[in-house]
């Protein structure tokens with residue numbers, strides 16, 4: 482349909498997030514990934530959205546999700562998805578919802594919920610073999626409340642709660658492996674800056690049933706302190722440096738969907754972001770830079 486023919490909301494393509502983004506930061510990598518995901522999943526979904534930046538998309542009584550949308554507390558989105566799934570199953574069993582009109586329960590949360598506050602509810606939902614798709618946009622911190630460190634914050638990054646010269650002393654949790662250890666149906670990592678890889682994985686996840694996770698690295702200009710126009714470049718560098726491995730888990734096997742070769746030095750990724758600025762100014766922190774590079778090398782040595 483040409484744009485000229487659009488006269489009402491009903492004329493718009495059914496898979497587009499309506500007007501989403503007006504309340505968000507320019508260059509938001511999480512929103513970029515969500516747009517790409519929504520273009521594929523579309524309207525046959527109910528989004529169960531824990532508190533975080535993406536809840537700002539919906540301002541009562543409006544939401545850009547042209548399907549269902551449910552707000553939950555940070556810890557309980559998978560429990561919310563269970564309620565949605567159960568309700569749909571009851572409606573189908575009673576003949577009040579035709580099977581062909583069934584929809585997918587999609588949990589949408591940031592890393593604060595996915596790696597931390599909601600992990601217990603997630604683990605229990607996988608244990609119950611809940612049929613749901615979990616989409617985590619990972620901006621590596623509690624972005625909505627000012628980028629405090631979360632379980633996804635990388636080693637050495639400055640955040641609102643780790644502002645010392647050393648940055649975050651901990652190490653980013655391996656959520657991919659935590660999920661895979663539960664033996665779910667599917668787990669994948671994506672980034673909006675690699676849209677073909679993302680599309681293949683979302684299409685695959687959409688065809689499957691059971692617990693499925695897609696973690697989208699979400700370059701965050703505000704929290705990571707970079708110019709919004711660099712958002713795509715930073716997403717690509719995360720892959721080219723090997724910092725963000727693109728991979729998937731299914732049937733007990735982990736497969737890397739991109740193997741960066743040769744790998745770009747990690748500092749090319751770090752130096753574009755203010756949160757790592759203390760590793761370069763006023764003088765280079767060689768020990769920390771070498772440690773971060775060594776961690777990435779160790780990961781890929783084990784893959785080869």
Ligand SMILES: Cc1ncc(C[n+]2csc(CCOP(=O)(O)OP(=O)(O)O)c2C)c(N)n1
Pocket residue numbers: 532533534535554555556590591592593594595598620622623624625626631
């Ligand atoms: C139990 C609880 N603690 C704190 C908050 C305040 N809060 C709202 S959004 C948010 C940040 C969530 O971080 P994340 O899940 O990573 O999403 P992001 O904000 O980065 O999009 C916090 C701490 C809350 N809503 N609930």
Ligand code: SF4
Pocket residue numbers: 505506507508509510511512534620624625699700701702703704
């Ligand atoms: S703080 Fe980061 S994740 Fe949140 S809307 Fe802004 S750019 Fe996106």
Ligand SMILES: [Mg+2]
Pocket residue numbers: 591592593618619620621622623624625631
């Ligand atoms: Mg976050």
